[in-house]
Amino acid sequence: xKIKIYPFxxxxxxxxxxFVFYKGLKNSNIYTxxxxxxxxxxxFQAINFENNKTINSNDIFFKDKFYLLNIWAxxxxxxxxxxRFLMNLKKEKLIDIIGLNYKDNHxxxxxxxxxxxxxxxxxxxxxxxxxxxDWGAYGVPETFLIYDKKIVKKIIGPIDENSILExxxxxx
Amino acid sequence: xKLFKYLIITFFVINYNTIYAQDINLEKKITKxxxxxxxxxQSIYDSDSEFANSLKLVVKKKLESGNSExxxxxxxxxxxxxxxxxxxxxxxxxxxxxxxxxxxxxxGGAIIFKLFIIKKN
Numbered sequence: 001x002k003i004k005i006y007p008f009x010x011x012x013x014x015x016x017x018x019f020v021f022y023k024g025l026k027n028s029n030i031y032t033x034x035x036x037x038x039x040x041x042x043x044f045q046a047i048n049f050e051n052n053k054t055i056n057s058n059d060i061f062f063k064d065k066f067y068l069l070n071i072w073a074x075x076x077x078x079x080x081x082x083x084r085f086l087m088n089l090k091k092e093k094l095i096d097i098i099g100l101n102y103k104d105n106h107x108x109x110x111x112x113x114x115x116x117x118x119x120x121x122x123x124x125x126x127x128x129x130x131x132x133x134d135w136g137a138y139g140v141p142e143t144f145l146i147y148d149k150k151i152v153k154k155i156i157g158p159i160d161e162n163s164i165l166e167x168x169x170x171x172x
Numbered sequence: 173x174k175l176f177k178y179l180i181i182t183f184f185v186i187n188y189n190t191i192y193a194q195d196i197n198l199e200k201k202i203t204k205x206x207x208x209x210x211x212x213x214q215s216i217y218d219s220d221s222e223f224a225n226s227l228k229l230v231v232k233k234k235l236e237s238g239n240s241e242x243x244x245x246x247x248x249x250x251x252x253x254x255x256x257x258x259x260x261x262x263x264x265x266x267x268x269x270x271x272x273x274x275x276x277x278x279x280g281g282a283i284i285f286k287l288f289i290i291k292k293n
Contacts, residue, residue: 009279020268039250103222129226130233136251138210139223 049123074112
């Protein structure tokens with residue numbers, strides 16, 4: 001008896017194709033980065049915005065403490081929007097806000113802070129954007145919640161009321 | 173003797189150019205294999221966005237400090253996930269992707285072999 005293999009083969013191929021497309025149907029075609037992963041913070045050296053002295057990341061971030069690293073620039077419009085939320089968070093004693101001034105002109109950045117006040121404990125300069133890449137950032141604004149030298153939460157885009165509530169909840 | 177000196181200098185200059193060119197070629201190759209995550213359908217090499225320009229600089233600095241192509245891919249994969257690589261690595265998520273063409277080739281070959289060669293005989 002001759003076994004007819006072709007119909008079965010065709011059905012098999014069809015099923016594989018169906019399975020691949022069906023799986024692909026549910027995937028988002030927009031890239032969604034993993035924002036929940038707990039990754040160790042990078043070690044780096046940067047220039048202090050205030051005094052132009054080189055500072056090591058180990059002298060900024062300590063264990064058992066919460067930090068918020070906010071990447072900002074004076075040319076970035078959403079940074080202006082999120083600024084009031086950062087000023088609000090500054091009142092929390094449990095957290096230190098560290099600023100990373102991304103590809104900015106020093107004078108413009110200074111004007112920005114004079115106008116809106118600074119929520120930052122320390123501001124670091126990232127004039128070529130390479131420190132932001134070390135953090136796995138995409139651009140400005142972007143914010144990282146850090147605890148125990150690990151990134152606990154990543155907020156891509158401007159901070160809003162909800163993200164502040166979430167951060168405060170984590171701080172509790 | 174003078175000619176010998178010139179020859180040595182020429183030798184070094186030519187070799188330096190080759191090394192430099194190799195570095196640039198490798199830099200090009202790496203940045204072409206990296207996806208610009210904030211652009212649509214562009215590689216880091218093709219894009220002129222702030223993100224792409226910073227990443228180009230990071231690749232250049234890493235190559236200058238003696239990192240290999242693999243090390244640079246590993247570093248960026250750790251930061252941004254596998255999506256940043258255009259040429260995905262062989263792992264449990266990509267078995268199907270890498271093996272399906274080979275499987276198709278083998279099955280196709282078997283069909284051709286059965287239809288034409290065995291029938292002929």
